[in-house]
Amino acid sequence: xEYFDRYQGGERAILVSVNVQLLxxxxxxxxRLLAKSAGADILEHLSAQRIKPDPKLFxxxxxxxxxxxxVQSLEAExxxxxxxxxxxxxxxxxxxxxxxxxxxxxLILDIFAQRARxxxxxxxxxxxxxxxxxxxxxRGWTHLExxxxxxxxxxxxxxxxxxxxxxxxxxxxxxxxxxxKVRQTRLQGRAARQKxxxxxxxxxxxxxxxxxxxxxxxxxxxxxxxxxxxxxxxPTLRRLNWDGIGALVLADTVGFVRNLPHSLVxxxxxxxxxxxxxxxxxxxxxxxSPDMMEQIDAVESVLKEIGANVxxxxxxxKIDQSGEEAKIIYDKPxxxxxxxVSAHSKQGLDLLKKAVQECLMGQIQSFQxxxxxxxxxxxxxxxxxxxxxxxxxxxxxxxxxLVTMAPHKLEQxxxxxxxPIDQILGEKAQQFKRPLEEFEIKR
Numbered sequence: 001x002e003y004f005d006r007y008q009g010g011e012r013a014i015l016v017s018v019n020v021q022l023l024x025x026x027x028x029x030x031x032r033l034l035a036k037s038a039g040a041d042i043l044e045h046l047s048a049q050r051i052k053p054d055p056k057l058f059x060x061x062x063x064x065x066x067x068x069x070x071v072q073s074l075e076a077e078x079x080x081x082x083x084x085x086x087x088x089x090x091x092x093x094x095x096x097x098x099x100x101x102x103x104x105x106x107l108i109l110d111i112f113a114q115r116a117r118x119x120x121x122x123x124x125x126x127x128x129x130x131x132x133x134x135x136x137x138x139r140g141w142t143h144l145e146x147x148x149x150x151x152x153x154x155x156x157x158x159x160x161x162x163x164x165x166x167x168x169x170x171x172x173x174x175x176x177x178x179x180x181k182v183r184q185t186r187l188q189g190r191a192a193r194q195k196x197x198x199x200x201x202x203x204x205x206x207x208x209x210x211x212x213x214x215x216x217x218x219x220x221x222x223x224x225x226x227x228x229x230x231x232x233x234x235p236t237l238r239r240l241n242w243d244g245i246g247a248l249v250l251a252d253t254v255g256f257v258r259n260l261p262h263s264l265v266x267x268x269x270x271x272x273x274x275x276x277x278x279x280x281x282x283x284x285x286x287x288x289s290p291d292m293m294e295q296i297d298a299v300e301s302v303l304k305e306i307g308a309n310v311x312x313x314x315x316x317x318k319i320d321q322s323g324e325e326a327k328i329i330y331d332k333p334x335x336x337x338x339x340x341v342s343a344h345s346k347q348g349l350d351l352l353k354k355a356v357q358e359c360l361m362g363q364i365q366s367f368q369x370x371x372x373x374x375x376x377x378x379x380x381x382x383x384x385x386x387x388x389x390x391x392x393x394x395x396x397x398x399x400x401x402l403v404t405m406a407p408h409k410l411e412q413x414x415x416x417x418x419x420p421i422d423q424i425l426g427e428k429a430q431q432f433k434r435p436l437e438e439f440e441i442k443r
Contacts (some may be wrong), residue, residue, distance in 0.1 A: 013078040014042040014070055018059055020083070027291060031082040031104075034210075034257075038110045043074045055196045057096070058089045061220065064096045071097050080107055084259075087135050104259065105132055115239065120182050127175040134168050198251045198385075199238075199360055202275050202310075205284035207255025210317040214284060214343040215252040218352075242353060247386040248360075251278065275303070281312040281358050281393035287340065288321035298355040313359050314338045317350060320345040327353050335359070367410060369401040370424055378417050378424075 015035055017028050023163045026043070035042055048063050056083065057064050069078060078100050079093070085103035093101045102110075109132060112348055203211045219238035227240025236252045253275055275281065280404035281303075285296060296314075319326060319342045331337030336355035366389070379399060382388050387405040393398060403410065414421050 001125060008049055009076070011041045011183050012074070012076050013038075013072065013081050014043055014079050015045040016048065016052060016059070016067060017045070018053075020050050025292070026137055030083075030257070030291075032093045034104075034107055034111065035080055038107055038114070040078070042082065043076055044070055046070065051275065055085075056089065057092055058083065058085055060233060061096075064093060068097050071099050073182065078102065099107075106108075108257070118180070123175055123178055123182070127132065127172060127179065130168055130175070132170050133171070134165070176208055180260070195284050198247050198249055199279035200237075200251055200277065201280045201282060201360075202251040202253060202278035203282045203284055203357060204253055204299060205255060205282075206289075206299055206340045207257055209255065209284045209286040209289075209295070210343050211255060211284045214315070214317060214341070215250065217343055217346065217349065219250050241386060242357065248279075251275075256302045263375055275306070275310070278308075278310050280434060281308070281310045282355065282356070283312050283314045285314060285316050286322060287316040288318045288320050311359060313355055316340045317343055319347060326351055343443065365407055366404045367407075369403050369410075370398040372423075373397050373399075373403065375399075375417070375419060375424070378413060378419060381413055381417075 013035060015031060017031055028047070032042065048059050050059065053400065054060055071078065071079065076099055079097055079102075081101065081103045083103060084105050085093070085101070089101065090101050109129050110127070112121075113129065120197065133212055152244060191282075203215055205211050215236070215238075219240060238250050240248055240250055242248060283299060285292060288294060313336060316322075316324070316338060320341050321342075321360075323427075324340050326342070327340050328336050328351050329338040339348065339352050339355040341352050343349075369378075369382070379401070382401065382405075383402055385401045389402040389404055391399060391401045410425075411421070414424055
């Protein structure tokens, strides 16, 4: 039997980009940024052309020998391919190149492992890594097919490969259970926000588009932000009070890339649910990138894959680099479709808040609420929801409030308190004669 041990990894890397006509076009600059984000010391970046991948090596045997020469002369420890490789292709390439080989999925997983800071993020990364590793146990570790040896372990029994597969299945099951508990916890928090009619505005976008920088400014927060791919991995939520909107929750999420491995999408579903359940998405776009349109398509592709059918406002960031002016462009009257800002130079942030307000006003409205002194319990509930914009007393001791909230939630509170809606809302009470579902928050 042939025994094959995986080569040890290292930082000295050769990058290989293969332009396959039958697959998506490659982005060599993004590939270099991914490798640098993982901490690779790039020695050489090679390219190749193929009509279709070779089933054995992905590249041709001649190109493999050429890469092997570069590996030997440059003393490379690692070769990284900008495509997904099968376990057999990885093993065959390692035998020829005499060094460790990883593909695009393995590279992104390595970056995620470095970036994960929270318990949830680490669970998600470990699950994705184990799912990736489980397919590599089939062919990459043939020495594990031997049965365990030694005193007390000889004879019929479980091979080491079978043991490892079983342990992997057990660990993956444990991780999925833990992530399900995380998902349930998020559901409880999300249900509480929905009960209070607090909208969630979620930032999504291509990695390194400036989401975290924008989030920090809007939320007055200190989420880690840097000019690198996947600088932020773990989701962050902040509760804010915006003029004209009242309370809302702002959520920062992981960035997307082209050809994001499906296993990562599956592992990060608990995180991506913040996107699925958002009231409004802010699609943050790097307006200075030459690949802007391709990046927009990549993000929308992932959103479609996870089933995020949510109203979206495109936020074109980095106008300080693209040279565009801060502005709002409307798709239809009172419905902004695009807003141009710079998180770095803080240009257009007032326009962004105005655009978000206009997008939400179809779901959140302002009401003049007239309360008699004995209706104090309703006032307390409105203050608890943080929706009161102003208040003043008239000469008779009655309280007039200006509140901004979802109509169906206001109606619910008035009816639960068994109070006369006509007295409290005046002429505006007429709109509640219509079916309640007209006021439901559209998701």
